[in-house]
Amino acid sequence: MVLTQMIFDFTATTLFGYDFKMKGAHFSEKFTNIVHALIAFPLNIPGTTFHKCLKDQKEAMKLIRDVLKEKKASSKTLEGDFLDQMVDDMKNEKFLSDDFVVFVVFGFLLASFETISSTLTLAIKLLIEHPLVMQELIEEHEAILKNREDPNSGISWKEYKSMTFTHQVINEALRLGSVAPGILRRAIKDIQVNGYTIPAGWTIMVVPAALQLNPNTFVDPLTFNPWRWKDMGVGVVAKNFIPFGGGSRLCVGAEFTKVLMTTFFHVLVTNYRLTKIKGGQIARSPALTFGNGLHINISKKHR
Template sequence: MVLHTSVVRMWSVWISIITLLLAVVIHWLYRWRNPKCKGKLPPGFMGFPLIGETLDFMVSNKSLDMPTFVKKRMKKYGPIFRTSLAGRPVVVSSDPEFNYYIFQQEGKLVERWYMDSFAKLLNQDATKIHAQKNIHKHIRNLILGHFGIGALKDNMLPKLEGVINQRLQDWSKLPISLEVKKSTAAMIFDFTAAHLFSYDAEKSGENIGESFTNFLQGLMAFPINIPGTAYHTCRQNQKKAINLITNMLEERKRNPDIRKGDFLDLLLADMKTETFLTEKFIIHMMFGLLLASFETISATLTLAIKLISDHPEVLQQLTEEHEAILNSRGDANTGLTWKEYKSMTFTHHVVNESLRLASVAPGILRRTIQDIQVNGYTIPKGWVLMVVPSAIQLNPNAYEDPLAFNPWRWQDISANVTAKNFIPFGAGMKSCAGAEFSKVLMGVFLHAFVTKYRWTATNGGEVTRSPVLGFGDGFVIQV
C-alpha cells in the first residue's frame, strides 16, 4: 500500500512537471508568435521559434522577379508585413512612400544595421563605430575623395580604361570560354584593391579575386561554419582577404616613409588624429569596401552583358553610340574622356536598366531606435526594417512591364519616379558613396567591349534569386 502511494505521488510530480513545461512552451510560442507592442503590429507570421521564416526566405526563385518569399507575403498581407529572420523580428517594406520617409530619418527614427552574418564578417565593433553619424560622414568624405566624381574625372578614368582593355585582351586570348561573373569579379577586386592599398595581382602569386565568385550567395547561405558548406568557404575566402589587407597595413607601418597615394595612405595619416581609426577598424572597413565593389558591380555587369547578348536591338544601338564616339575623335588612339563618358546617353539607360533589374542587395536594413507609426500599425523600437529594392524597382505601378529589359524606358522617366522607386545604391544620407564609380566602371567596360570585341554565349546562365542575384551554372562566353 505504501509502495502504491509512492508511485502515485511520483506520477503526480512528473505530471505536474510536464504540465508546467508544456505551459512554459505554450506561453513561449504564444509570445514568439505575438510579440509585445504598444500598438497594432503589421500583419504577418513569425514562423518557428529562433528559425523564424529564414528557410523560406532563402528559397531560390528562377526568375529576375522579386524573391518568392516577398511576393507571396505582399499578396497576402500588403506592402508592409512582419516576419522573423535569423531569430530577429523584421518588418519588410515595399512601400515606396514609407521607404523614402525612413531613409530621411537616419539617426532620428532608424539606424544602420547588419544581419549577424554580415556584422561578424565586417567586425561587430567596426560596424557599430561606422554607424555613428560623425564617423560615417568622415569615412564617406574620404571615400568620395578617392572614388567620387572628382577622382574619376582627374585620374581614375584612364586607369580604369587601361585595366579593362588589358583584361578584355587577356580574355580574348583564352583558348576556352570564361564564366563572366567570376571573371568580372576578379577584375573589379584587383582594380579596387589596387586603389585601396596598392595591391598588385600579378606579384601576389595567387588570384585572390577569383576566390570571391558568388561570395554574397555563400554569405547568405545557412550560417553553418563547417568544411564543405558554402558559408564555410565564404569565411575562408574572407580570411584570405583580411590577411592580405593586414599584411599590407603592417608593411606600411614598418616603412612609414613609403607613400603610394592610395586610400591606405589617407587612413594612416588620419590615424594620428582620429582615435576611432584603429588597425582593426581599417582592415575590416577596407574589406567592406572591397565586398561592396566586386560583388555588387560584377553581378550587375554580368546581368548587363547577358541582357544585351539576348537583345540584339539593344546591342546594335549601344555599338552605334560608342562607334560614334570613336569616329568623332581627332586621334583614334586617345583614351576616353569624361566629356565622352557623359555623352553616352543610351549607355546610361542600359546601365540604369541593368541596375533596376539586378537589385543585387536582397534588402537594405535599418533598426528602429523608437516606435514608428505607419498605416495604422506600430513597428516597435529595436525591430529590424528591411527595404526590398527588387520589390520597389520591379513594381508595375512605377514601371510598365517591369520584368522586361527596356533601356528606352529611361528616356521618359521623371526624377519624381526614380527618387522613390530606384534605389540600387540605397537612399538618404547613407546612400552608397561608390555609386558613381560603379556606373562609370560599367560604362567604360561596355565602351571597350562593344567597340573592340565580339562574343558568343556558350552557357545561358539561368537567372536566379536566392534571394541574392545568381546565374545558375554560370553565364559563360567565348570572347
C-alpha cells in the same frame, strides 16, 4: 567566374594597390565563400560553411592589414590608390585607426566584386538578346572615339558624363537585377505604416524589387527597355530606384560601381564582338546568380 576574378583583381588594385594576379593569389574564392556564408547557419565548428567563412575572413583581413602596415612604413611616394589616401588622412584624423581602415577596405572588396560582376553578366546577357540596344550602345561609344583627339587616351570625366545611353543601360540592368535582394534597417522609434506599428528596435528589410518591378511605376516592368529612363523624372527615380540604398546610408561605392561598369562597356563594345554560346539561366540564392554561368564568344574587332 572569369568576370568575377577580373572585377576582384581590378577592385583590389584600385583600392589598395595589391596585384593578386601578379602574385598568384586566389583571394576572390575566399571572398566568394564569405558572401555565401552570409546566409549560412552561424555554427562555428570545423566542416561548416560558417567556420570556413571565418577562416577565410581572418586570412583576408591579415592580408589587408599587412599591406596597410607596409604602406605606413614605406618611404616611397604614395601611388594614389584608395588606401594611400586613407594612410595620408590617418595623420590628421584620429578616428582612422588601423582596425577602421582594414574593415573599410575589406567591406569595399566584399560589397563590390560579386555584385558588380553579377550585374555586368546580366547586362551582357540582355545586350546580346536585344540587338537594337546593343547597336545604340555601340554607336554612342564609337562617336566618343571619333571625337577624341587621341584615340588611345583614356576616358575623360566629360566623356563619362556624356554617355547618356550607357547610363540608361546600366540603370535598367540594375533595376531588373536587384542584385542586393534586401536592404536592412533598424527602426530607431515606433513607426506607423498603413495602420500598422513597427516598434522601435525592430529590423526592417526593404525589398528593392518590390519598387523596381512595380508596374505602376515602370510600364512592362520585366521588359529590358533602357529608353524608359530618358523621360523619367528625378523624383520618381529617387523614390522607386534604390540599387544602392538611399539617404545617409547610400552605398559609398555607388559612383565607383557606375564608373567601372561604364568603362567596362566602353572597352568592350569598341573593341569586341559578342555572341552567346550557352547558359544565362537566372536564379536567386538569394542573390542574383547564373547557375550554369554565361558562356559567350568574344572576337576582336579590326579597325
